[in-house]
Amino acid sequence: xxxxxxxxxxxxxxxxxxxxxxxxxxxxxxxxxxxxxxxxxxxxxxxxxxxxxxxxxxxxxxxxxxxxxxxxxxxxxxxxxxxxxxxxxxxxxxxxxxxxxxxxxxxxxxxxxxxxxxxxxxxxxxxxxxxxxxxxxxxxxxxxxxxxxxxxxxxxxxxxxxxxxxxxxxxxxxxxxxxxxxxxxxxxxxxxxxxxxxxxxxxxxxxxxxxxxxxxxxxxxxxxxxxxxxxxxxxxxxxxxxxxxxxxxxxxxxxxxxxxxxxxxxxxxxxxxxxxxxxxxxxxxxxxxxxxxxxxxxxxxxxxxxxxxxxxxxxxxxxxxxxxxxxxxxxxxxxxxxxxxxxxxxxxxxxxxxxxxxxxxxxx
Amino acid sequence: xxxxxxxxxxxxxxxxxxxxxxxxxxxxxxxxxxxxxxxxxxxxxxxxxxxxxxxxxxxxxxxxxxxxxxxxxxxxxxxxxxxxxxxxxxxxxxxxxxxxxxxxxxxxxxxxxxxxxxxxxxxxxxxxxxxxxxxxxxxxxxxxxxxxxxxxxxxxxxxxxxxxxxxxxxxxxxxxxxxxxxxxxxxxxxxxxxxxxxxxxxxxxxxxxxxxxxxxxxxxxxxxxxxxxxxxxxxxxxxxxxxxxxxxxxxxxxxxxxxxxxxxxxxxxxxxxxxxxxxxxxxxxxxxxxxxxxxxxxxxxxxxxxxxxxxxxxxxxxxxxxxxxxxxxxxxxxxxxxxxxxxxxxxxxxxxxxxxxxxxxxxx
Ligand SMILES: CC(C)[C@H](C(=O)O)[C@@H](O)C(=O)O
Ligand SMILES: CC(C)[C@H](C(=O)O)[C@@H](O)C(=O)O
Numbered sequence: 001x002x003x004x005x006x007x008x009x010x011x012x013x014x015x016x017x018x019x020x021x022x023x024x025x026x027x028x029x030x031x032x033x034x035x036x037x038x039x040x041x042x043x044x045x046x047x048x049x050x051x052x053x054x055x056x057x058x059x060x061x062x063x064x065x066x067x068x069x070x071x072x073x074x075x076x077x078x079x080x081x082x083x084x085x086x087x088x089x090x091x092x093x094x095x096x097x098x099x100x101x102x103x104x105x106x107x108x109x110x111x112x113x114x115x116x117x118x119x120x121x122x123x124x125x126x127x128x129x130x131x132x133x134x135x136x137x138x139x140x141x142x143x144x145x146x147x148x149x150x151x152x153x154x155x156x157x158x159x160x161x162x163x164x165x166x167x168x169x170x171x172x173x174x175x176x177x178x179x180x181x182x183x184x185x186x187x188x189x190x191x192x193x194x195x196x197x198x199x200x201x202x203x204x205x206x207x208x209x210x211x212x213x214x215x216x217x218x219x220x221x222x223x224x225x226x227x228x229x230x231x232x233x234x235x236x237x238x239x240x241x242x243x244x245x246x247x248x249x250x251x252x253x254x255x256x257x258x259x260x261x262x263x264x265x266x267x268x269x270x271x272x273x274x275x276x277x278x279x280x281x282x283x284x285x286x287x288x289x290x291x292x293x294x295x296x297x298x299x300x301x302x303x304x305x306x307x308x309x310x311x312x313x314x315x316x317x318x319x320x321x322x323x324x325x326x327x328x329x330x331x332x333x334x335x336x337x338x339x340x341x342x343x344x345x346x347x348x349x350x351x352x353x354x355x356x357x358x359x360x361x362x363x364x
Numbered sequence: 365x366x367x368x369x370x371x372x373x374x375x376x377x378x379x380x381x382x383x384x385x386x387x388x389x390x391x392x393x394x395x396x397x398x399x400x401x402x403x404x405x406x407x408x409x410x411x412x413x414x415x416x417x418x419x420x421x422x423x424x425x426x427x428x429x430x431x432x433x434x435x436x437x438x439x440x441x442x443x444x445x446x447x448x449x450x451x452x453x454x455x456x457x458x459x460x461x462x463x464x465x466x467x468x469x470x471x472x473x474x475x476x477x478x479x480x481x482x483x484x485x486x487x488x489x490x491x492x493x494x495x496x497x498x499x500x501x502x503x504x505x506x507x508x509x510x511x512x513x514x515x516x517x518x519x520x521x522x523x524x525x526x527x528x529x530x531x532x533x534x535x536x537x538x539x540x541x542x543x544x545x546x547x548x549x550x551x552x553x554x555x556x557x558x559x560x561x562x563x564x565x566x567x568x569x570x571x572x573x574x575x576x577x578x579x580x581x582x583x584x585x586x587x588x589x590x591x592x593x594x595x596x597x598x599x600x601x602x603x604x605x606x607x608x609x610x611x612x613x614x615x616x617x618x619x620x621x622x623x624x625x626x627x628x629x630x631x632x633x634x635x636x637x638x639x640x641x642x643x644x645x646x647x648x649x650x651x652x653x654x655x656x657x658x659x660x661x662x663x664x665x666x667x668x669x670x671x672x673x674x675x676x677x678x679x680x681x682x683x684x685x686x687x688x689x690x691x692x693x694x695x696x697x698x699x700x701x702x703x704x705x706x707x708x709x710x711x712x713x714x715x716x717x718x719x720x721x722x723x724x725x726x727x728x
Contacts, residue, residue: 014404049396076434090559120597121484141505141527143561149562156531159566163505163525166516177574193610195454196506202523224612232596250614257593266603 002038005319007067008293009044009060012080012089013290014353015073016047021302021357022071022309025107030247035313040067043292044096045075045089055091061099069316070096070283071309074290081104089223089290097137100281102269103169104176105137105248106315107287109235111257112264114334118343119260121232131238131255132184135248137269138206139169140199142245153284165199166245170206172272177242187218187239190225191247224251256287258306263288263301263342264330266308270317282316284308294341298352301340303330306360329363366402368681371431373424376444376453376655378664379437380411385434385666385692385721386673388572389690393726398686399677404431409439409453409654433680434647435673438654453654463499464609464645466633467533468497468540469612469649470679473619476628478698478712482707483624485599493601495619496548498541499612501633502668503533504563506609517698529563529608531714534570536636541606551582551603555591555611567608588615595619620651627652627665627706628674628694632679646679646680651691658705662716665704667694670724693727 004024010019019041028074029035038213042048049055055075064070075089083089111119111129119126129288144162152158181188190207194200204221204289211219222230224247230237243251256265263286271281287305294300307330314323333356338355339348351359370390374383383405393399406412406424413419419439428434439453447453475483476494484492508526516522518565538554545552554571558564568585575583588611593624595618596599600607609613620629629652635645658664671694678687697720703712704720715723 085565088559094560119488120489122486125484141525144524147562149566150529157566158510158528158530159563160562161527161561161563163527164522167520193613194451196458197523197525198511199523199525201449202513202521225617228614228627232621234617246610247614249557250592250611253589253593254596255619257596262593278608290661362586 001364003036004038004068004262005066006037006039006312007064007070008039008041009039009064009072011044011073011075011092011290012046012077012290013074013295015075015290017295017300018302018305019071021353022305024361025309026325027320028364035319044072044092044213046080047147048092049080049083049087049089053087055087055089056095059150061095064096065100065281068279068282069312070100070311072283072285073289073305074088074286076290077292079293090134091173094142096283098143100283101138101271102281102283103136103138104173104270105135106180106268106270107133107135107252107256108265109133109252109259110261110265111259112261112331112334115260115343116265117260117345119258125235126258126260129235132180132240133248133252133255134173134180134240134242135252136169136244137248139165140245154190157278163197163199163246165202167202167206169263170203171210174207174210176270177240178217179212181217181240182214185239185284186216187220188299189220189222189223189227189238189241191241191243191251193224195223199244207242227251228254231258253283257347263340264303264307266304266311268311270315276353280316283310284292284312288320298354299341300353302353302357303360305359306330325364326360332363333359353359367400368432370400370401370676371402371428371434372405373428373434375408375435375437375439375456375654376410376441377438377656377659379439379654381659381662381664381717382650382666382669383435383437385717386669388672388721388725389479389673392728399681399683406438408456410444411439412456413447413451413453417451419453420452420459425459428460429464429645432643433676434464434645435676436647436649437669438650438652438680439570440654441656441659459505459599460647461633462507463501464635464647466538466635466645466647467500467502468634469501470544470634471497471499471616471620473497473616473623474625474629475623476625476697476698477694479624479628479707481624481709482599483622485622489599490622490624492621493599495599496544496604497612497616498537498544498604498610499616500537501612503529504609515626521523527561527563529566531566531570534567535574536607538571538574540603540634542574542581545581546578547605549603550580551584552607553584553586553591553602555588555605555607555615556584557588559587561572563608571606587622591615592601592618595622627704628671629668630668630675632675634679639648646676646682648676662718665706666717666718666721670694670721689728690724693724696727697723702716
């Protein structure tokens with residue numbers, strides 16, 4: 001039996017194409033005996049809906065829960081725009097997040113030096129940028145009840161969403177952020193809207209409390225609207241930013257877009273360590289979506305997917321060296337001038353998904 | 365008796381300094397008989413708290429409701445950081461928004477050509493930028509109930525905020541957005557998170573319904589996280605963007621920051637037209653805050669405040685020509701090279717609040 005199990009969910013659109021490159025990487029690390037992974041795969045999103053009329057089956061959800069790590073591609077596409085609400089492709093993501101209880105979403109926003117010019121920001125503002133957004137992923141307005149639409153009189157309707165946070169949820173995500181800050185630059189910004197939201201008041205209170213256990217880490221409070229502005233104004237002032245599910249959704253997208261490296265960014269979603277085994281459930285996926293417009297053409301950028309595998313090696317299997325080796329291979333290929341269409345530049349060679357995956361493997 | 369009444373609430377910090385320049389402008393338009401304004405003023409924010417232990421008194425709130433337009437400076441500062449929650453400076457804003465029922469917040473994000481280089485974005489992405497964010501201002505998570513923090517067992521707490529939207533609230537803000545789009549480029553983007561929020565589902569449904577009455581206006585749906593990204597990637601794709609209170613808070617700040625003209629941007633918050641008189645309650649304020657760090661030094665930029673008066677002339681009093689004249693005077697002064705400290709540039713003359721106000725008046 002293999003030492004570790006990976007469950008692959010390619011999903012829709014370019015998800016299936018970039019997953020192929022991830023699999024080649026896994027085959028290679030196995031064949032080099034750097035890892036001993038077993039892999040299994042399932043359907044998620046539109047692919048699952050087409051076959052089973054749900055965004056993900058119970059069986060695949062159980063497999064995801066049993067695996068040491070889930071490697072996810074991307075879901076969605078216009079084909080499923082009119083699918084019933086609870087079965088839409090993104091329901092797979094929401095179900096997996098909740099059932100795996102992966103409450104800590106780590107979204108690095110790194111500017112690859114070779115791509116600094118691709119940013120819409122001035123080069124000097126983003127060159128060398130390395131921010132880590134730590135987003136709470138299993139609470140807040142995404143899951144709070146009531147979450148309803150009710151009919152009123154005169155054809156009027158009332159829609160309700162509920163943001164709920166309890167102390168323990170904030171405490172544990174804050175600890176993840178502070179622990180990560182210690183491996184970086186010892187600085188955490190905590191973003192909320194405590195000036196208008198009670199959940200923000202509690203958020204700030206709990207984060208400040210946790211901060212007392214991390215006297216060596218600088219803690220700054222920032223309002224979420226100001227955080228969005230400051231990310232645009234001067235992103236390098238940030239190192240680790242911790243925030244709730246909804247603000248994290250928006251702020252991590254802004255941070256990712258700043259780098260000019262959107263097609264390159266991976267993410268990790270981690271659960272709590274098991275009290276007995278110490279293992280934590282984990283879910284890795286690229287930050288970009290399923291890009292239906294370029295799906296099936298063999299031109300998608302596989303780098304974020306490959307970097308997601310590297311993140312799995314780092315966070316789920318503590319194979320820091322191998323993770324770094326892969327990350328360096330990505331940088332090297334970019335420095336060589338290789339580009340997929342999304343990051344095409346004058347005087348650079350534009351290659352397809354397969355060729356980019358192969359070039360990274362070759363560097364290894 | 366004067367034809368129109370203005371109620372001035374300078375607030376805190378630089379609010380009081382920039383309001384002086386707004387008053388000079390009003391005195392001038394009155395003395396030229398271009399307007400016939402009566403003015404009265406009150407206290408808001410920390411200033412009101414220091415005197416009355418509330419963020420705004422009932423009396424001043426009544427005066428605001430009775431006035432044809434409220435001209436607001438800015439509130440807040442570290443001095444009031446530990447004031448009881450409901451009496452914090454921003455409570456004045458929230459109370460006025462609610463009691464005046466000014467549900468439509470218009471936040472133009474304009475890039476002044478003379479300041480395009482001050483943007484953190486590349487010049488070509490922001491030069492000529494002119495976006496109007498239409499933010500719902502009296503509903504959503506800002507005001508929904510329950511909004512509580514409760515004690516649970518073991519010292520745990522649970523915080524709840526509630527996002528509530530009813531059909532009529534979405535309908536009326538959508539109409540404001542479509543009407544404004546008709547005076548501009550006939551294009552509206554509606555931003556929500558309908559993929560995870562029921563209020564987003566209703567939002568989208570109602571906006572699309574209203575859109576049928578505006579067949580001449582292009583309507584695009586965009587997810588709020590993607591909207592934040594696209595604002596950073598390529599802001600000129602947008603003309604009017606309509607969104608809810610919380611997303612509007614963040615997206616309008618991002619849009620404002622993109623322009624490099626933050627200290628120059630005004631905003632208007634409008635109520636529904638009175639069924640009899642057709643008058644709508646209105647509230648005008650700069651987008652920037654009270655800037656406690658530079659308060660009292662006479663160096664604050666009065667342009668956003670002056671532009672807010674211009675916006676009042678345009679939206680409350682239909683004095684389009686005079687409003688445009690003031691806006692042109694601002695542009696002219698900037699083209700002349702005059703700068704306050706916040707927008708200082710090499711080879712440009714840096715002036716104080718008073719001098720900038722006087723220069724704009726002189727152009728008129
Ligand atoms: C697809 C959607 C449900 C999801 C979210 O809102 O969390 C996405 O935007 C993300 O950030 O992973
Ligand atoms: C001060 C604060 C309550 C306010 C808000 O959140 O609406 C501010 O950020 C704004 O945008 O006017």
